[in-house]
Amino acid sequence: MAEHGHGHSTAAWTAVTTLLVAAALIAVGIALDSLVFALIGCGLVAVGLIAGKVLQMAGFGVHHPSHTRGTTAVR
Template sequence: MSTQTGDPGHGHSPAAWTAVIIMLVAITLGTVALFLDQWTLFYVGVGLLVLGPIVGWILTKAGYGVNGAKSAPKAH
């Protein structure tokens, strides 16, 4: 059971969107590379897949995360 009372925001932030988009591009690139038997391109995709969460974390620390100083909350 969670003791948290507030809504954490579910990742609706520029940091989360940027991380997810980078990882989606990485998975698409890796899939195409495997289809074309291009191992160098595949490993570029793997590198981007690792880079996505790191970029998201950096943007969160820079204030673009949920409830960050530079992130405007959306009205529902």
């Protein structure tokens, strides 16, 4: 998939980075028994998913070729 730029886009990096921060906050919230950290992390999950989708729709996602005929990808 690396030949096609799978996941190498602004939309993907934004979503993954936000979701990693959200997961860390949720983990800290569970470890410290802090509802505030856990809820902020849950909110960031929604923000990350929405931001990734909005950026993809705005044209910052991976652009796929219109047809796959003649590609050198291993199947």
